[in-house]
Amino acid sequence: MLARIRADVLNGRLVPGSRLGFADLGLRYEVSTGVLREVLPRLVEQGLATSEAQLGFRVVDVSVDRLSQLTDARVAIDTLVTRQAVIDGDIAWEGDVIAKHHALTRVGEAAADDDISEEWLRAHEAFHRAILEGCHNGYLVETAERLRSISVVYRCWTRPASERAHRDLDHEHREIMEATVARDGDTAVRLTEAHIRRTTELLISGREAAEASAP
Template identity: 75%
Template sequence: MVRRSRSSSPTRADVVLGLIRAEILNGRLPPGSRLGFTDLGRRYAVSTGVLREVFPRLVEQGLATTEAQLGFRVIDVSVERLSQLTEARVAIDTLITRQAVARGDIAWEAEVVAKHHALARIGDEAASSEDVSEEWLAAHEAFHIAILNGCGNAYLVETAARLRSIAEVYRCWSWPEQNRTHRDIAGEHRDIMEAAIARDADLAAKLTETHIRRTTELLISARTAADQPAP
């Protein structure tokens, strides 16, 4: 049987997935909140059938969970889970980064530089506004994934990408407080890019670990401050 190729145009499910993903990452669908078929069907003017396709894809991306009798929910968050997530990301991302630097070819170098340029063109302003730009989120993910792709192991890259999606939920969890801390995110990305294409695996891995841990430290600090009772 000849399999029909899928159109490159996004389906209704693709569009709704992008909308719900943006709502989750910007905190408008908060951690732990229920993803109801009726409410979201009315909100996005789509059928239950479309949402039955979308919700499992959110689970695959690590942005939602599903349990018998409870249905679908946005993933819950806590400082303990964030710490565990950070340890997992550091272990996997540094491993893949070392492999990518060792195995990546000239085409990989060009892709890393191109994705970094695209991210830099958007600028840090898009990352520090109250609503994080979908354009920045996409460019940020594309830059980091471009580096990891050099390892040549799709399973490792998919695992890292899933953990990165979960980490973005934490980013919005304490975004307003985190933005009060000055941080040269653009400089961190530039340094990682330069170390990678210079084939300095130790430095690229070290900078990647620092980048991940610094984000976690700021998130925990911001969350702790937000939870403190007002004087």
């Protein structure tokens, strides 16, 4: 059930900022309130929802300002963790990074224009997580992963086909992987920051294009 709701949040079927009421979700997913009481706090833990007393649960809200702040936070944390991973990671870690990159390239992007492939999202997260997990500071890794999870919500602003048309993700991931396993911390950090900021630029331009074309 968590996977279904999470996929609907990431694809914008559950709109950012919208209320996650037990009655509505129960009807939508044909599940009990008890199940939802277990699932929704996990969405909050992942940064995909918020919870306030008397107001209940809501999908995390999004805006250009929030995205800009999130991007700066991700750059600060991801580059720190990546640099430390290059220092701390062992041979088994190198092998895992290479394996996860291979899996990502085999999955490819989603064929449909309207949805993000859940399989690709999992492979993408697994690849970046594999790099970060070379860092021996679990608190930093956990923080980086939570920020990454929140950032995926912003994919609802644009579509995978649009992103594919403006960048070569395979090449970006390959360069990051090669710099990482080569223990080239400076290059890995530079590529990681460029990767994150390029995503933000495309998300914002996609949002602006959507607003400009709206009736």
